[in-house]
Amino acid sequence: MHDILEKSGFNPDANYKVVGTSPIKHDGYDKVTGRAKFSADAFAPGMLVGKVLRSPHPHAIVKSIDTSKAEKLPGVKAVITREDFPEKKAGTGAGDMTRIAMAREKVYWEGHPVAAVAATSERIAKKALKLIEVDYEVLPFVIDEVEAMQPGAPILHDYLRTKGATGADADKPTNIVERSVLKQGDIEKGFAEADVVIERSFDSKPMHQGYIELQSCIANTSDDGQVDLWCCTQAPWVYRDRLTAIMDIDSSKIKIQQSELGGGFGGKTTFYIEPLAVALSRKAKAAVKMTMTRAEVLKGTGPVSGTHAKIKIGAKKDGTIVAAQSELSFQTGPYTGSAFVNAQQAIWTRYDIANVETLCYEVVSNRPKVASFRAPCVPQIIFGAEAVITELAQAIGMDELDFRLKNAVAKGHTTIYGQKFDEIGLIETIEAAKNCDHYKSPVPEGQGRGIACGFWFNRGGETTGTMSLAPDGTVNIILGTADVAGSRMSMAMMAAEEFGIPVDRVRATLADTNALGFNRVTAGSRTTFSSGMVVVNNARQIIGELCSRAAKMWKVPEEGVIFEDGFCRPASSNVGDFEPMSMKEISSKTTYTMGAISAHSEMNVTGAGPGFAVHIVDTEVDKETGFVAVKRYTIVEDAGKMISPIQVEGQLQGAAVQAIGWALNEEYIYGADGRLQNAGFLDYRMPVASDVPMIDTVIVEVPNPKHPYGLRGVGEVPLTPGPAAIGNAIANAIGVRPTSLPMSPPKLLALMKSAKA
Amino acid sequence: MSKKYHVSLTVNGDEYECLAEPQMTLLDVLRDELKLTGTKEGCATGDCGACSVMVDGRLTCSCLVLAPEAEGRSVETIEGMAKDGELHPLQQKFLEMNGLQCGICTPGILVAAKALLDRKPDADEMEIRYWLAGNLCRCTGYDKIIRAVMAAGEEMKGA
Numbered sequence: 001m002h003d004i005l006e007k008s009g010f011n012p013d014a015n016y017k018v019v020g021t022s023p024i025k026h027d028g029y030d031k032v033t034g035r036a037k038f039s040a041d042a043f044a045p046g047m048l049v050g051k052v053l054r055s056p057h058p059h060a061i062v063k064s065i066d067t068s069k070a071e072k073l074p075g076v077k078a079v080i081t082r083e084d085f086p087e088k089k090a091g092t093g094a095g096d097m098t099r100i101a102m103a104r105e106k107v108y109w110e111g112h113p114v115a116a117v118a119a120t121s122e123r124i125a126k127k128a129l130k131l132i133e134v135d136y137e138v139l140p141f142v143i144d145e146v147e148a149m150q151p152g153a154p155i156l157h158d159y160l161r162t163k164g165a166t167g168a169d170a171d172k173p174t175n176i177v178e179r180s181v182l183k184q185g186d187i188e189k190g191f192a193e194a195d196v197v198i199e200r201s202f203d204s205k206p207m208h209q210g211y212i213e214l215q216s217c218i219a220n221t222s223d224d225g226q227v228d229l230w231c232c233t234q235a236p237w238v239y240r241d242r243l244t245a246i247m248d249i250d251s252s253k254i255k256i257q258q259s260e261l262g263g264g265f266g267g268k269t270t271f272y273i274e275p276l277a278v279a280l281s282r283k284a285k286a287a288v289k290m291t292m293t294r295a296e297v298l299k300g301t302g303p304v305s306g307t308h309a310k311i312k313i314g315a316k317k318d319g320t321i322v323a324a325q326s327e328l329s330f331q332t333g334p335y336t337g338s339a340f341v342n343a344q345q346a347i348w349t350r351y352d353i354a355n356v357e358t359l360c361y362e363v364v365s366n367r368p369k370v371a372s373f374r375a376p377c378v379p380q381i382i383f384g385a386e387a388v389i390t391e392l393a394q395a396i397g398m399d400e401l402d403f404r405l406k407n408a409v410a411k412g413h414t415t416i417y418g419q420k421f422d423e424i425g426l427i428e429t430i431e432a433a434k435n436c437d438h439y440k441s442p443v444p445e446g447q448g449r450g451i452a453c454g455f456w457f458n459r460g461g462e463t464t465g466t467m468s469l470a471p472d473g474t475v476n477i478i479l480g481t482a483d484v485a486g487s488r489m490s491m492a493m494m495a496a497e498e499f500g501i502p503v504d505r506v507r508a509t510l511a512d513t514n515a516l517g518f519n520r521v522t523a524g525s526r527t528t529f530s531s532g533m534v535v536v537n538n539a540r541q542i543i544g545e546l547c548s549r550a551a552k553m554w555k556v557p558e559e560g561v562i563f564e565d566g567f568c569r570p571a572s573s574n575v576g577d578f579e580p581m582s583m584k585e586i587s588s589k590t591t592y593t594m595g596a597i598s599a600h601s602e603m604n605v606t607g608a609g610p611g612f613a614v615h616i617v618d619t620e621v622d623k624e625t626g627f628v629a630v631k632r633y634t635i636v637e638d639a640g641k642m643i644s645p646i647q648v649e650g651q652l653q654g655a656a657v658q659a660i661g662w663a664l665n666e667e668y669i670y671g672a673d674g675r676l677q678n679a680g681f682l683d684y685r686m687p688v689a690s691d692v693p694m695i696d697t698v699i700v701e702v703p704n705p706k707h708p709y710g711l712r713g714v715g716e717v718p719l720t721p722g723p724a725a726i727g728n729a730i731a732n733a734i735g736v737r738p739t740s741l742p743m744s745p746p747k748l749l750a751l752m753k754s755a756k757a
Numbered sequence: 758m759s760k761k762y763h764v765s766l767t768v769n770g771d772e773y774e775c776l777a778e779p780q781m782t783l784l785d786v787l788r789d790e791l792k793l794t795g796t797k798e799g800c801a802t803g804d805c806g807a808c809s810v811m812v813d814g815r816l817t818c819s820c821l822v823l824a825p826e827a828e829g830r831s832v833e834t835i836e837g838m839a840k841d842g843e844l845h846p847l848q849q850k851f852l853e854m855n856g857l858q859c860g861i862c863t864p865g866i867l868v869a870a871k872a873l874l875d876r877k878p879d880a881d882e883m884e885i886r887y888w889l890a891g892n893l894c895r896c897t898g899y900d901k902i903i904r905a906v907m908a909a910g911e912e913m914k915g916a
Binding site: 025027028029031032035036037041043121209210212213214261262264265291484485486647650653654655656657658680681682686687689690691692694695 | 759788802807839844851853855864867
């Protein structure tokens with residue numbers, strides 16, 4: 001255990017020079033000039049182009065694949081199919097991973113890869129795909145998870161049995177991966193105490209993470225089996241270890257270098273084309289570049305889980321919530337991994353409710369395997385949860401924020417999943433919402449205002465990094481965690497603060513997987529927190545070393561030297577009369593002391609501080625068309641202590657607009673043939689600049705004392721209450737409750753029509 | 758072997774020549790032939806604006822222009838925006854005001870915003886929002902982009 005995890009040294013009264021300012025981020029310059037190198041911006045000598053053949057069917061047995069004609073096409077250097085990947089048992093982690101990358105016995109969704117080609121040009125590769133003959137036995141399919149749960153639904157995997165099922169069904173083939181109950185108290189007794197009970201059903205459709213950077217990679221496999229992989233990823237080490245798991249390649253022979261990441265939001269936490277590129281490169285004995293098209297990204301990579309939710313909640317007249325019961329189902333695509341437990345745990349985390357029961361089903365169906373998206377599974381469930389919270393407050397006749405405040409959790413509360421909250425800022429956040437200009441302003445005529453409160457755990461986990469001092473006294477940081485939006489700069493700022501030097505004297509770069517030990521994925525809002533812990537720990541080690549070197553050079557005891565603002569100084573005049581020695585003076589003389597000064601830390605970081613947010617939204621609904629205009633949007637959130645306020649604001653604002661897209665428009669639309677009908681940005685329409693207003697932020701700072709700079713993760717919290725707040729705003733604007741995401745014009749028109757009837 | 762077309766064009770004032778397959782786009786030429794990768798591909802269908810460039814002074818999605826159509830044209834890309842080592846006011850404001858997060862949409866947005874401000878430096882928020890409606894950004898929520906464009910316009914007006 002590192003000392004820093006026990007004792008962070010956080011000082012609430014410190015006056016920081018760098019932390020809390022908003023300098024220009026170092027990676028910004030290359031991004032405004034076009035020099036930044038994203039995944040598709042690289043080229044290798046002798047590079048081939050790889051393309052994927054994807055299934056046109058949502059569910060079919062792959063009886064045979066004939067690649068002989070494609071192989072004979074001049075310019076084709078390799079064709080791969082399931083035969084090129086070692087067998088891994090179906091239903092295991094590696095078994096699922098290899099089958100997602102390349103279909104084996106069956107195809108499970110429209111877009112499932114069945115073969116791939118490497119050729120001397122993209123044109124030839126595409127032509128070769130057309131020459132591959134796949135013999136499919138087409139099977140009945142099921143898209144929606146509620147339908148997939150019904151008796152008689154097409155079964156995806158004969159081997160699948162429901163985890164947690166009991167009774168007669170426990171040993172029957174099923175599409176239900178897991179049945180899971182999380183409960184506390186006595187739910188019947190709770191509802192018996194309630195004066196008001198609200199019960200409603202909600203649903204949501206899958207939407208996509210929507211990163212603008214298409215997945216692209218270059219794999220280069222040498223004749224002795226060394227794999228070099230360049231790709232955009234939130235998880236270089238996870239990609240490496242998964243390549244090892246499905247391709248039986250020693251991890252030591254795989255070097256993954258992450259590119260600049262052009263958006264991920266959770267969607268680049270797992271690989272898709274990368275194992276195919278490695279297999280093609282191995283077979284072709286050449287570098288292979290693969291880049292997905294937008295249609296491939298939408299059809300072949302992770303959307304979020306679509307859901308259904310039945311929620312029942314009861315409160316006393318005085319505003320105490322006494323019971324909350326829900327039944328939730330989650331689409332996961334053809335394989336497990338929806339992370340539904342996040343929603344099961346987070347559905348009520350804002351409130352102290354004595355009696356809770358949350359039943360969850362994770363269900364396979366013929367859709368692309370879901371992937372993480374900011375607070376996986378949580379926003380679409382909070383959509384329903386915060387709707388019934390608002391309705392309860394209205395039924396009781398309490399101010400919505402007062403109602404939430406009355407039930408709010410505080411320090412010392414133990415959650416249903418066993419976490420005891422330390423310093424948290426929920427109450428401060430709700431109070432700041434009550435006091436903000438938006439909440440205090442009257443709702444404009446013809447509009448509706450919505451409020452919702454969200455939560456995310458924030459994570460820590462395995463993190464490594466190094467730091468070194470150059471002879472000129474500048475500092476280099478090597479990070480293992482991917483930088484999804486500016487974390488390199490936050491790291492440089494924390495280091496600069498530790499050393500008391502300008503942030504321009506510090507640079508952070510992203511490591512390849514050979515340079516450092518294992519790093520968990522950049523996800524869970526863990527990076528600035530966890531890598532920040534490593535950076536501060538390394539800086540403190542280096543400061544200790546600087547003092548030790550100065551002591552040696554001055555020939556005084558180590559405790560006689562202190563470090564301040566980039567200089568070693570005698571601790572007092574008793575130590576001796578020495579001129580302060582700069583980092584440069586010490587590091588330029590390391591030849592005469594003990595060699596270069598550097599530090600490394602490897603930690604399983606603990607102590608992440610949970611985050612809470614309140615969103616306030618004003619909407620106007622066109623009664624003729626059902627179109628919703630978001631007129632005003634304010635996010636109130638506890639960020640702990642901010643490292644770079646301008647970057648924190650950016651996280652919040654971006655999440656708000658993603659929430660607007662999810663709430664109002666974005667969804668996967670399937671035809672009766674089980675094929676995705678809107679696999680392009682024209683029909684899968686994300687918010688554009690003219691769709692949204694400025695996003696106001698009110699940032700509360702309740703520091704997390706477990707971190708040396710008091711920070712909390714801010715990547716995910718700000719998405720969690722978004723769709724719910726917009727739903728509540730629409731309900732108040734039109735006087736009827738929308739219960740289905742997205743709240744698109746046709747749905748709202750139908751809703752208004754049915755309310756009139 | 759499919760026939761290739763000889764294409765000569767000017768990019769950021771420099772003359773280039775290349776051989777392009779008939780299905781190749783101006784975007785492919787810029788990125789794969791000239792290795793000017795600042796211009797990005799986000800959709801290849803003209804819906805995201807990541808590939809925005811100026812063609813003979815007109816804002817264009819380079820993914821929608823076939824390479825042979827670029828013959829004899831003058832193209833301006835993000836690589837030509839900073840002049841004589843000086844960042845354009847838009848680039849400077851994007852940096853100062855955090856108008857970018859991941860940065861993948863940034864070149865396209867800068868090119869598009871410059872096309873507006875060159876004509877109308879005093880464009881207001883709504884004009885900027887509608888002008889940039891062809892450029893998707895998934896990270897920022899547009900707020901800081903719009904503010905940075907307004908601030909750059911203010912500076913260009915004064916210049």
